[in-house]
Amino acid sequence: MGPGTAIEKSLGVAALAAMLVGSYVGLVVVPADAAQGNVQRLMYVHVPAAWLAFLAFFIVFVMSVLYLIQRDERWDRVAASSAEIGVVFTVVTLLLGMMWGKPTWGVFWTWDPRLTTTAILLAIYVGYGALRSFADDAEQRARWSAIVGVIGFANVPIVYMSVTWWRTLHQPPSSPRSVAPDILWTLMLNLGAFTLVYAYLMVRRIRLARLEGELEKRMAYNA
Amino acid sequence: MRKWNVVGVVYVLALILLWFYTGRVEMDNRGFVVAGYGLTWAALLWYAFRLESRERTTARAVDSLEVAGTGD
Amino acid sequence: MSVLHRAWAIVWKDLLIEARTKQSFNAMVFFAALVLFIFSFALGPDTELLQRVAGGLLWVGIAFTGLLSLSRTYQNEETSGGLEGLRAYPGDPRAIYLGKLLGNIVMLLLVEAVLFPAAGILFQANLWPYAGGLAAVAVLGTIGFSLVGTFYSALTVNLRAREVMLPLLLFPALVPVLLGAVNATTLILEGDLMGEAIVWLRVLGAFDIIFFVICIWIFPIALEE
Numbered sequence: 355m356g357p358g359t360a361i362e363k364s365l366g367v368a369a370l371a372a373m374l375v376g377s378y379v380g381l382v383v384v385p386a387d388a389a390q391g392n393v394q395r396l397m398y399v400h401v402p403a404a405w406l407a408f409l410a411f412f413i414v415f416v417m418s419v420l421y422l423i424q425r426d427e428r429w430d431r432v433a434a435s436s437a438e439i440g441v442v443f444t445v446v447t448l449l450l451g452m453m454w455g456k457p458t459w460g461v462f463w464t465w466d467p468r469l470t471t472t473a474i475l476l477a478i479y480v481g482y483g484a485l486r487s488f489a490d491d492a493e494q495r496a497r498w499s500a501i502v503g504v505i506g507f508a509n510v511p512i513v514y515m516s517v518t519w520w521r522t523l524h525q526p527p528s529s530p531r532s533v534a535p536d537i538l539w540t541l542m543l544n545l546g547a548f549t550l551v552y553a554y555l556m557v558r559r560i561r562l563a564r565l566e567g568e569l570e571k572r573m574a575y576n577a
Numbered sequence: 578m579r580k581w582n583v584v585g586v587v588y589v590l591a592l593i594l595l596w597f598y599t600g601r602v603e604m605d606n607r608g609f610v611v612a613g614y615g616l617t618w619a620a621l622l623w624y625a626f627r628l629e630s631r632e633r634t635t636a637r638a639v640d641s642l643e644v645a646g647t648g649d
Numbered sequence: 650m651s652v653l654h655r656a657w658a659i660v661w662k663d664l665l666i667e668a669r670t671k672q673s674f675n676a677m678v679f680f681a682a683l684v685l686f687i688f689s690f691a692l693g694p695d696t697e698l699l700q701r702v703a704g705g706l707l708w709v710g711i712a713f714t715g716l717l718s719l720s721r722t723y724q725n726e727e728t729s730g731g732l733e734g735l736r737a738y739p740g741d742p743r744a745i746y747l748g749k750l751l752g753n754i755v756m757l758l759l760v761e762a763v764l765f766p767a768a769g770i771l772f773q774a775n776l777w778p779y780a781g782g783l784a785a786v787a788v789l790g791t792i793g794f795s796l797v798g799t800f801y802s803a804l805t806v807n808l809r810a811r812e813v814m815l816p817l818l819l820f821p822a823l824v825p826v827l828l829g830a831v832n833a834t835t836l837i838l839e840g841d842l843m844g845e846a847i848v849w850l851r852v853l854g855a856f857d858i859i860f861f862v863i864c865i866w867i868f869p870i871a872l873e874e
Contacts, residue, residue: 377618
């Protein structure tokens with residue numbers, strides 16, 4: 355098997371092209387926001403990154419449930435891959451959020467429900483990764499990560515609601531502004547681009563997971 | 578050693594950037610935005626290339642070992 | 650023997666061992682008091698400030714102390730080989746979870762019985778008028794903490810770097826419990842003029858029920874060979 359099938363390569367090219375177009379539109383083509391100025395452009399990368407992170411973790415959840423039911427190691431591989439990629443997207447989301455927050459809110463961090471929940475998501479899936487690296491037996495590793503994957507994700511809605519209550523019992527939630535069509539389609543464009551990137555990274559990462567599994571088997575056999 | 582140098586450089590760069598941004602808080606700062614996009618690209622590209630190199634290393638290791646026996 | 654019977658047997662055994670050695674309890678109380686003491690020093694002599702943050706500090710103290718006790722949940726079984734020792738128990742593994750859970754809850758509540766009055770003294774807050782509400786928060790919060798803690802403790806008992814893995818896995822999962830407990834405690838201590846504490850108590854209650862069901866259900870899978 356060569357370093358990539360034709361489908362993989364075209365997926366990669368498509369992702370790259372879409373990202374280039376998306377970034378160009380977001381940075382240059384779309385006019386700056388009336389209220390927030392140029393800093394608002396960060397939303398075109400921040401929001402898609404956040405959505406993809408969440409999608410990635412949702413997939414971890416689904417794969418974890420599937421694994422616990424069917425005990426097929428393929429589900430475990432997909433789960434682990436999605437978790438790793440999700441962490442990358444989450445870190446990007448948080449960093450971009452902080453970069454956007456400093457000029458607009460005046461602070462790098464605030465205990466806003468979404469921001470707080472995102473940070474907690476990061477902690478959960480870093481823990482997921484750490485658990486995997488410390489578990490030596492492949493079946494145990496898959497089983498325990500699946501458990502953590504299920505519990506971690508099930509906790510997210512509860513966390514989100516708790517933090518929302520925490521923040522809004524004393525202050526009313528801000529009303530969302532209506533979104534101009536320009537902003538909306540630039541957002542959609544970048545969302546599509548990020549989704550292609552996720553798909554491409556998933557294909558690569560799953561293949562790596564398969565290779566690692568094979569390596570483990572061979573090392574056990576040759577030991 | 579190379580790996581640690583990269584991490585060290587990134588860390589120092591991050592501190593410098595942090596100091597820089599903490600001092601200049603203008604809404605219309607386009608540099609901010611470009612840096613943000615740059616960060617996104619850098620992270621995604623870095624991860625993609627890391628995947629590639631991990632894949633190569635693992636594939637090499639797999640090839641160097643005997644296939645696991647049948648009836649596993 | 651039914652699940653409850655077995656669970657009770659485990660609780661009784663662990664508590665008996667604890668009552669004889671008083672190992673854990675003394676260490677936990679000492680540690681908790683130390684944490685509160687250090688916080689008082691760090692925040693300075695401003696009484697008003699201390700009273701405002703008393704709720705948060707209390708639960709930070711409880712969380713750290715609870716963590717200390719959690720890592721020793723399965724210690725009695727560890728000497729006979731960790732998870733293998735646990736798997737050797739006859740019957741439904743859920744009994745093990747229930748037993749350990751009850752043991753952890755009892756131990757933590759006993760420590761809190763000492764900690765709350767100590768906090769009252771250190772932070773110069775009069776707790777007696779609010780004893781009922783505080784007791785409710787303490788019970789619901791402790792149950793929530795112990796539910797997830799006992800579960801993850803079993804997962805990490807055989808892991809390398811266990812001391813790091815347990816808090817790393819545990820604390821993100823505990824966010825609703827900590828938020829609920831701290832906010833309810835703070836509101837109660839302030840007199841809770843708008844009756845908001847009940848919302849947080851409901852959050853705690855919901856969390857407890859949801860995770861009791863999930864953890865009891867999944868525990869046998871965690872313990873599988």
